Amino acid sequence: MNPQTTPVTKPPVAASGASAGAAPSAVISRDPAVERRESGLTINRARKTFISAEGKQVKAIDDVSLAINSGEFFIMLGPSGCGKTTLLRSIGGMETLDAGEIYIGNQRIDQLPPYERPVNTVFQSYALFPHMSVADNVAFGLEMEKKPKSEIRSTVADMLDLVHLADMGARRPSQLSGGQQQRVALARALAKKPKVLLLDESLSALDFKLRRQMQTELKRIQRETGITFIFVTHDQEEALSMGDRIAVFHNGRPEQVGTPEEIYDKPVDRFVADFIGDINFLSATKTGPNEVSIAGQRFNADSSVLSHAVGEDLTAAIRPERIDVVPQGSPVAAGRPTLTGTVTDAMFMGFDTRVHITLEDGQTVMTRVAPPFDAELIKPASRVQLVIDGLVRVVE
Amino acid sequence: MMSDSKPPTMAIDGRDNSDNVINSASGTDSAAVMTAAAAATSGLSRSQKLQNPQESQESRESQKSQKPQKPPWYKRMFGADRKVKPGMLHRIWALPSIVLGLMFTLGPVCVIVAFSFMSRPDVGGGVKYQFSLDGYKKLLFREDFFGNSYFDGRYLQVFWTSLWMALVTTAVCVALAFPIALWISMRSAKAQRILVMLVTIPFWTNLIVRTYAWMLILNDNGPINQFTQRLGMGAHELLYTPVASLIGLIYTFLPFAVLPMYSALAGFDFRLVEAAYDLGATRGVVMRRIILRAARPGIASGIALCLIPAFGAYVQPVLLGGGRVLMVGNLISSQFSEARNWPFGSAISTVILVITLLAALIASAVGNRSARKAGIAS
Numbered sequence: 075m076n077p078q079t080t081p082v083t084k085p086p087v088a089a090s091g092a093s094a095g096a097a098p099s100a101v102i103s104r105d106p107a108v109e110r111r112e113s114g115l116t117i118n119r120a121r122k123t124f125i126s127a128e129g130k131q132v133k134a135i136d137d138v139s140l141a142i143n144s145g146e147f148f149i150m151l152g153p154s155g156c157g158k159t160t161l162l163r164s165i166g167g168m169e170t171l172d173a174g175e176i177y178i179g180n181q182r183i184d185q186l187p188p189y190e191r192p193v194n195t196v197f198q199s200y201a202l203f204p205h206m207s208v209a210d211n212v213a214f215g216l217e218m219e220k221k222p223k224s225e226i227r228s229t230v231a232d233m234l235d236l237v238h239l240a241d242m243g244a245r246r247p248s249q250l251s252g253g254q255q256q257r258v259a260l261a262r263a264l265a266k267k268p269k270v271l272l273l274d275e276s277l278s279a280l281d282f283k284l285r286r287q288m289q290t291e292l293k294r295i296q297r298e299t300g301i302t303f304i305f306v307t308h309d310q311e312e313a314l315s316m317g318d319r320i321a322v323f324h325n326g327r328p329e330q331v332g333t334p335e336e337i338y339d340k341p342v343d344r345f346v347a348d349f350i351g352d353i354n355f356l357s358a359t360k361t362g363p364n365e366v367s368i369a370g371q372r373f374n375a376d377s378s379v380l381s382h383a384v385g386e387d388l389t390a391a392i393r394p395e396r397i398d399v400v401p402q403g404s405p406v407a408a409g410r411p412t413l414t415g416t417v418t419d420a421m422f423m424g425f426d427t428r429v430h431i432t433l434e435d436g437q438t439v440m441t442r443v444a445p446p447f448d449a450e451l452i453k454p455a456s457r458v459q460l461v462i463d464g465l466v467r468v469v470e
Numbered sequence: 471m472m473s474d475s476k477p478p479t480m481a482i483d484g485r486d487n488s489d490n491v492i493n494s495a496s497g498t499d500s501a502a503v504m505t506a507a508a509a510a511t512s513g514l515s516r517s518q519k520l521q522n523p524q525e526s527q528e529s530r531e532s533q534k535s536q537k538p539q540k541p542p543w544y545k546r547m548f549g550a551d552r553k554v555k556p557g558m559l560h561r562i563w564a565l566p567s568i569v570l571g572l573m574f575t576l577g578p579v580c581v582i583v584a585f586s587f588m589s590r591p592d593v594g595g596g597v598k599y600q601f602s603l604d605g606y607k608k609l610l611f612r613e614d615f616f617g618n619s620y621f622d623g624r625y626l627q628v629f630w631t632s633l634w635m636a637l638v639t640t641a642v643c644v645a646l647a648f649p650i651a652l653w654i655s656m657r658s659a660k661a662q663r664i665l666v667m668l669v670t671i672p673f674w675t676n677l678i679v680r681t682y683a684w685m686l687i688l689n690d691n692g693p694i695n696q697f698t699q700r701l702g703m704g705a706h707e708l709l710y711t712p713v714a715s716l717i718g719l720i721y722t723f724l725p726f727a728v729l730p731m732y733s734a735l736a737g738f739d740f741r742l743v744e745a746a747y748d749l750g751a752t753r754g755v756v757m758r759r760i761i762l763r764a765a766r767p768g769i770a771s772g773i774a775l776c777l778i779p780a781f782g783a784y785v786q787p788v789l790l791g792g793g794r795v796l797m798v799g800n801l802i803s804s805q806f807s808e809a810r811n812w813p814f815g816s817a818i819s820t821v822i823l824v825i826t827l828l829a830a831l832i833a834s835a836v837g838n839r840s841a842r843k844a845g846i847a848s
Contacts, residue, residue, distance in 0.1 A: 166748060167747070167748070168744050168747075168748070187747070188744075188747040188748050189747050189748075189749075189750045189751060189752060194748055194749065195744075195745070195748045197741060197744070197745055199739070199741055201739070201741045201742050201744065201745035202745075203742060203745075203746075203760065205763050205764070214746070214749050214751070215749035215750050218749055218750035218751050218752075218755065219750060262749065263748075263749075266749065266750065
């Protein structure tokens, strides 16, 4: 609560880029950039430990520091049990931290009871009150603020309008479909005009098409309201399509924080690279300052190779769509380093075909071939050449 | 449905080999074997709703509609049905149990109601098969030596005392049971099973034995008095007081309040509490508007399960209250034993029956309404 007196010496631990390996410091500091924001959310050195069923200590939140900008659509992505939901619940006040602080702007909120925090949650299970009508559900939070009746009525109408449920106010939640219930939960949380809206796996109960639709809706609502959204999900596709920034969680801490493009194109480690999208890991050796060799062929590498010594064994991480399949002796491959291999199988996936290729050194590569393509080329046992677009990225 | 294409008379002529009868019968009553017993007890209301075959024939002829015809209720419940599903027993096999069940549930009640309208024999107990309202008159009026009737409030007083005791018992039981039920419903699944079993432990032994145990506890030399004496607060007369009788009643009916409330709360989604807190609700609001609301059907049936039997309680007022306070249960019992006035005893019983029935109807209406509002019965 006293930002003036807190020293602002240390840079944010995980404001952007890699946070892994940052040495824990005894001085608890605030992110100076966040100090200036009005309703940005800062998480500072948060920790929480659970005792598991086997009696072991599990670090659900392991020294996490994050700075989330005001008005940002921020995604916490990770596999189940990575601590993302625990962190979200700590922001909402459903869990208490063992150590660390959470600020919204300059207000410290981690010691407030949930009903005094300027945040609201859209629960995974929706948690709509079954004995109240849709309108009463949306009005509940406003009644708690003792707002005048007329104001409540108009806010409820506005909110139901925002989520396209204007004529459903009199219904019970049980009379609505899953997608509609989801929207009521959203309207109920938004009616409170929170500084930060927390969404806990909010779309995971919906079917594929409805989910797509709600993703677009959520983006629209976030744009229209300008509220900071923190969205927890395990669905990387959802994360990439919706987030302004993504934090990829693993073992209780964010491995990488960045824009969807950064996360996808420049994963900092093998976990992030593997978790987001399809990727090929090929063993490689650094052969020059900006050069790695894969299966005996030399490729140009990106900046990720700089921190390694020449001769070090590395892993090259290559997205399938960056690998082009060409017939042997094709002019496309002339003068470029190529990998040679044999097609093992091809799987038709609709808009493209997934092709598995075994390289000469026994490693397997998966690539995607979009039509139009030569059907003969990707027949099993056909010999092909692989061309890699752009620079090769290496991970540990 | 198939009956659309059939001549409409097929459905009402009662021939079992008519396809549409069979189809509509099995469609509406496919689980009849299981539910027949339950349906039989509520059969009165159900049969009233069903159409009379002749009436419906007239109405169909006038409307000239092609609506599928419902067979009469007895056919839907027990009608011969060739299309029994494989592996399923024919529903007719439920009939013996239903008849026996009806005899056990309604039989004694019918006898009591019949007795209440008969007259007292000149000597001894039993009844004379002669219509009379004397039993009911005696509830409110007294006849003096000369045959003049005076209003007599003594029996009303007994009713009032019983009702008051039952109300206090119910209030205390519900107040104690709610926190217990809420606490149990928030434990782990395994702990819940054990705790529910603990609540039902009293049912393992006979009520009279348990009441005797209370006599020992409340005795002048019992543990309570020994304890207060040791503390220097002196001995208190506990046994054979209305308080003792009340303690016995509360003890007896507490599980009957806990169990329905627990079952109402057991399925409660405690994430709703989190959601309410998240929306700014304080503890009091969460309790009042979320938890109590969910427990309401359980509270309603808890009240019914305490109030109704406590009203007619017999054992506790006699053994623990020492019979000093006359309650309805004791009054009835004495009419069949010492007073040998069976019609009067039956009349009191019938009045209680009617009161209870009304109370049960109100309770179930309240319960249904809150269940509907909770979206359970929609």
